[in-house]
Amino acid sequence: MNTFIKREYDYAIRICAYLAGHFQKGHIPISQIATNLYLTRPFTTKIVYQLKKAGIVDTVQGKVGGVFLIHPPQEISVYTVLKAMGFSATINECLQKNTDCPLASICRIQHFFAQQQNLLIENFKTKKISEFALNDTDLIPVS
Amino acid sequence: MNTFIKREYDYAIRICAYLAGHFQKGHIPISQIATNLYLTRPFTTKIVYQLKKAGIVDTVQGKVGGVFLIHPPQEISVYTVLKAMGFSATINECLQKNTDCPLASICRIQHFFAQQQNLLIENFKTKKISEFALNDTDLIPVS
DNA sequence: AGTAGAATATACCTGTTAGGTATAGTTATA
DNA sequence: TATAACTATACCTAACAGGTATATTCTACT
Numbered sequence: 222m223n224t225f226i227k228r229e230y231d232y233a234i235r236i237c238a239y240l241a242g243h244f245q246k247g248h249i250p251i252s253q254i255a256t257n258l259y260l261t262r263p264f265t266t267k268i269v270y271q272l273k274k275a276g277i278v279d280t281v282q283g284k285v286g287g288v289f290l291i292h293p294p295q296e297i298s299v300y301t302v303l304k305a306m307g308f309s310a311t312i313n314e315c316l317q318k319n320t321d322c323p324l325a326s327i328c329r330i331q332h333f334f335a336q337q338q339n340l341l342i343e344n345f346k347t348k349k350i351s352e353f354a355l356n357d358t359d360l361i362p363v364s
Numbered sequence: 365m366n367t368f369i370k371r372e373y374d375y376a377i378r379i380c381a382y383l384a385g386h387f388q389k390g391h392i393p394i395s396q397i398a399t400n401l402y403l404t405r406p407f408t409t410k411i412v413y414q415l416k417k418a419g420i421v422d423t424v425q426g427k428v429g430g431v432f433l434i435h436p437p438q439e440i441s442v443y444t445v446l447k448a449m450g451f452s453a454t455i456n457e458c459l460q461k462n463t464d465c466p467l468a469s470i471c472r473i474q475h476f477f478a479q480q481q482n483l484l485i486e487n488f489k490t491k492k493i494s495e496f497a498l499n500d501t502d503l504i505p506v507s
Numbered sequence: 508a509g510t511a512g513a514a515t516a517t518a519c520c521t522g523t524t525a526g527g528t529a530t531a532g533t534t535a536t537a
Numbered sequence: 538t539a540t541a542a543c544t545a546t547a548c549c550t551a552a553c554a555g556g557t558a559t560a561t562t563c564t565a566c567t
Contacts, residue, residue: 224453224454224455224456224457224554225368225453225455225456226455226456226457226477227554227555228457228554228555228556229554229555229556231456231457231458231473234473235467235471235473238472238473250512250513250514251513251514252512252513258467259465259466259467261556261557263556263557263558264555264556264557266514266515267556269514270514270515270516273514273515280513280514280515281513281514281564282513282514282515282562282563282564283512283513283514283563283564283565284510284511284512284513284563284564284565284566285512285513285564285565285566286512286513286514286563286564286565287513287514288514299476310367310368311367312367312368312369313367313368313369313374314367314369314371314374315374322402324378324401324402328378329381329495329496330374330377330378330381330496333442333491333495333496334369337484337487340483340487341480341484344480344483348476352472352476353472353473353476355470359470367525370525370526371525371526371527372525372526372527393541393542393543394542394543395541395542404527404528406527406528406529407526407527407528409543409544410527412543413543413544413545416543416544423542423543423544424535424542424543425533425534425535425542425543425544426533426534426535426536426541426542426543427534427535427536427537427540427541427542428535428536428537428541428542429534429535429536429541429542429543430542430543431543
């Protein structure tokens with residue numbers, strides 16, 4: 222399988238969506254996030270760590286520690302989160318810098334894919350995390 | 365790196381673009397295609413073989429054999445070629461069938477990515493190989 | 508002050524796959 | 538009948554996705 226959005230990236234967005242649903246309600250322990258989003262704790266930890274390094278979330282250490290969004294969710298785009306997670310995917314390898322293809326100057330294929338890629342990225346920038354916000358009541362399984 | 369369009373897929377489009385530039389001018393030997401597109405012969409062979417199985421090109425065997433497009437290039441879309449090469453990429457794994465995510469019913473993230481994916485595929489279907497046609501004169505290196 | 512429960516940081520593992528190469532066979536023209 | 542082409546499949550290998558493990562540090566609560 223060839224996915225454009227890695228699992229990690231998707232989980233990162235989910236985690237932010239969960240935190241968006243709890244914005245300004247204090248900090249949320251990683252264990253709670255992991256449980257409610259059906260992720261393992263170590264993996265959730267890893268992602269939170271990256272989101273913190275990127276300045277998207279901050280954490281409180283110690284016994285009643287946890288995670289929270291630094292900025293309002295309506296100011297955080299999908300693109301911001303993807304970039305934070307190291308997203309550098311190009312739709313086609315030709316579009317990377319330093320790729321010196323001998324056909325480059327005449328290649329209309331490359332140009333087409335570049336257009337498509339820019340379109341996608343624009344949409345990722347427009348979409349804000351607030352639109353995905355998850356509340357705990359959303360997460361209660363229907364029985 | 366995480367590319368959506370594999371090298372193979374890209375090469376397949378290039379090969380079709382080259383054949384489009386030589387449409388109705390007889391069949392082109394694989395060795396000529398490989399040389400002019402800066403690909404190795406075995407790899408070109410492999411791709412041509414797949415394109416043949418998918419009914420996009422046909423081949424003539426024997427000493428003066430070669431490859432040619434079965435249909436006019438303006439009837440072949442980028443999507444057709446991608447599908448022929450086994451393209452089944454989903455922008456996000458959640459969008460595959462048989463993925464039963466416990467969040468699925470409430471996940472707006474999934475819905476967003478699905479929209480983006482459909483957009484992209486629509487554009488792949490609209491774009492025709494004829495728009496990429498490569499002539500040999502295009503390929504003469506500037507000295 | 509000590510301890511429990513939380514986050515931090517990094518090291519490691521492992522199956523899959525992208526991106527090829529190799530090789531043996533078949534066909535058909537010269 | 539030799540040779541230059543295509544056919545078909547088997548195999549290789551480095552990279553990486555998708556995690557797990559482990560040791561450490563921090564802080565609320567007792």
